[in-house]
Amino acid sequence: MAVPSVFAAFDKDRDDKVSVSELWCCTKATLGEDVPEEEAAVALAAVDTDGDGLLDQEEFSRLAADDHEEDDADVKQRCLREAFGMYASSSAEDTITPASLRRTLSRLGSHELGVEECTAMICRFNLDGDGKLSFDEFRVMMMA
Structure with missing residues (x-):
């Protein structure tokens, strides 16, 4: 799924911005686990370059890219730990x-x-x- 499509899925009120509550609701639905709303707020604030408390498509793309890199690093770390544990x-x-x-x-x-x-x-x-x-x-x- 392309980032604009993902952005549209998160932008529930169709105002071309993603709020903390929209980010939190979609993250919870996507991950299937209860992520604290405070974590969504921190993630949003980390890429909110214009300081409006909302994510436009460009800011959302940066968040998606950052999360993907962190997920890859986490997966690699977990896989290495599992392999290490075998030996x-x-x-x-x-x-x-x-x-x-x-x-x-x-x-x-x-x-x-x-x-x-x-x-x-x-x-x-x-x-x-x-x-x-x-x-x-x-x-x-x-x-x-």
């Missing part, structure tokens, strides 16, 4: 150890890797030299 050791440390890496790879069908190979894989991205991958180190590895 992380079950200890409270929340790290990927050579043993936890080998165990997960074995479950995925890579039985030929030994702990030495897993250690070598971890060393490549182990920035702090502790022999384990933290989430931040895992993120660097996945983005490389």
